[in-house]
Amino acid sequence: MLPQPSTPETLFTYAAPKLKFGPGAVDEIGHDVAALGARSALVVTDTRLMATGHPERVAEALRSAGLRAEVHDSAAVEPSDASLAAAVERAKGAAPFDAVVAVGGGSSIDTAKAVSLLLSNPGELMDYVNAPVGGGRAPEHPVLPVVAVPTTTGTGSESTTICVLDVLAAKVKTGISHERLRPVLAVVDPELTATQPPGVTAAAGMDILCHALESWTARPYTSYEHKSPEQRVPYCGSNPIADMYAERALRLLAGAFRRAVEGDAAARTDMALAATFAGMGFGNAGVHVPHANAYPVAGRVHDLDTDFRPDGYDASEAMVPHGMAVASTAPAAFAMTFEADPARHLAAATWLDPQALDADAPEPERLSAVLRRLMRDIGQPSGLAEIGYTDADVDGIVSGTMQQQRLLATAPREVTEEDIAAVVRASMHHW
Numbered sequence: 001m002l003p004q005p006s007t008p009e010t011l012f013t014y015a016a017p018k019l020k021f022g023p024g025a026v027d028e029i030g031h032d033v034a035a036l037g038a039r040s041a042l043v044v045t046d047t048r049l050m051a052t053g054h055p056e057r058v059a060e061a062l063r064s065a066g067l068r069a070e071v072h073d074s075a076a077v078e079p080s081d082a083s084l085a086a087a088v089e090r091a092k093g094a095a096p097f098d099a100v101v102a103v104g105g106g107s108s109i110d111t112a113k114a115v116s117l118l119l120s121n122p123g124e125l126m127d128y129v130n131a132p133v134g135g136g137r138a139p140e141h142p143v144l145p146v147v148a149v150p151t152t153t154g155t156g157s158e159s160t161t162i163c164v165l166d167v168l169a170a171k172v173k174t175g176i177s178h179e180r181l182r183p184v185l186a187v188v189d190p191e192l193t194a195t196q197p198p199g200v201t202a203a204a205g206m207d208i209l210c211h212a213l214e215s216w217t218a219r220p221y222t223s224y225e226h227k228s229p230e231q232r233v234p235y236c237g238s239n240p241i242a243d244m245y246a247e248r249a250l251r252l253l254a255g256a257f258r259r260a261v262e263g264d265a266a267a268r269t270d271m272a273l274a275a276t277f278a279g280m281g282f283g284n285a286g287v288h289v290p291h292a293n294a295y296p297v298a299g300r301v302h303d304l305d306t307d308f309r310p311d312g313y314d315a316s317e318a319m320v321p322h323g324m325a326v327a328s329t330a331p332a333a334f335a336m337t338f339e340a341d342p343a344r345h346l347a348a349a350t351w352l353d354p355q356a357l358d359a360d361a362p363e364p365e366r367l368s369a370v371l372r373r374l375m376r377d378i379g380q381p382s383g384l385a386e387i388g389y390t391d392a393d394v395d396g397i398v399s400g401t402m403q404q405q406r407l408l409a410t411a412p413r414e415v416t417e418e419d420i421a422a423v424v425r426a427s428m429h430h431w
C-alpha cells in the first residue's frame, strides 16, 4: 500500500517543551519565565481572551517576578499573513523583549511563534512560510523563547513546531514549520478551561481524540526513505515514544470525554492531561487524513448557503470549529486506513470503548462505530450534510484536501483523490 523505501529510515526523533501542569500552575509563571534568563516578556493573546482576565493575570505574575511585561491582543481567531504581520509590527514597536508568552488557543500560540521568529530573525513573514506558497526559509538565529499557556484544551499548539496561517491572496491555509518554533515551556492550568462551554469541550475533545488516533495510526517512521539530518522533518511518523503518549491519551479520553462535556471538573482535568499527552505524541509523529480534510471543511463553509452555528461558539457567521471539522470525516477516514494496520485500528477501538470488540460491526468498521457513537453522545453534527454540504461540494473538498500533501504524506497508505472523495461522500450522514 505504501511504496517500499529503498533505504529505510532507521532513526526517529522526539522533542517536547518543558511542562508545568495543574491547578494554579499559571500563578508561578513569573518564576518560570525569569528562570529562562528573561527580564522582559510580551504577552500575546486575542481580544476575546482579554475579557476573561487571564492575560492580565499572567502579566501581573510576570511583573511580580520583576519582569517588564506588556500585553498585546494581536492574535486573530484564524491567523492570516495580514494578522501575523500586524502582530509582528506592533511587537517590533514595543521591543526589545526577551521572551514571548502566549495566552489562549492555537491562534494565540501560533501568533506568538510568528512574533518570536520575526523579532529575532531578518526578513518578512512570507520568506519563512512553507514553499511553494512562501519562501520556505529556515530561521538562521535562535528565536525568542515562547512560553505557551493554553486556555482551550485540545489544539496541541503548545507542543508543535508549526504556526498555521491563511495566506489571504492565495486563499490557502499553510504554515511555517521549524524545530526552533516549538515552545520551550507549556504551562497547562486546567482551571483556565473551567468556563469553557460544553460545545467547545466537545469539539476541542474531538481534536484531542483525532490527534491521538492519527499519530497512533500514522505511517511508521521506518516506512520512510532514510534522510540526512538536515532533511529530517519534525513529524517523523509513528514511533515507540509517540505511540506511548497516544495510547495514554486515548485511555484517558475513554473515561473522561463524555463526563467532561457534562461539566464534571475532575473529567476536565483528565481532558487537559489527555490533550497534553496527545500533543506530545502528534507533535512528533504527525497527523493525517482527518486533519487534511478539516482544512477545506472549515474553510469552504463560508462559501455555502448555510447558517450553521455550532453550540458554545459566539459565531457571527457560519463556522465549523477546528475539532468539529477534523471529526467530521474521521469515522470514514479510519475505515479507509484500516487495512494499512488492522491491529492498531482495533487496539484504538478497544481502548476507547472496551465493548467495541464484541460489537457486531465487521472489523474495519469497529473504530468508526466507536467514533460515531461518541460523536452522537456529545452533540457533534450528524454529518457534513447537517453543516450544509451536499454532493455538489465533494470535488471542492477533495481538491482542498489534496493541497495538504504535508499531512497526507503521514497517512499509513497512499491516498488518492478517489479515496478522499469516497470518505467525504460517506461522511454526509453518520447516523
Ligand SMILES: [Zn+2]
Binding pocket: 155, 207, 211, 291, 322, 326
Ligand atoms: Zn488539530
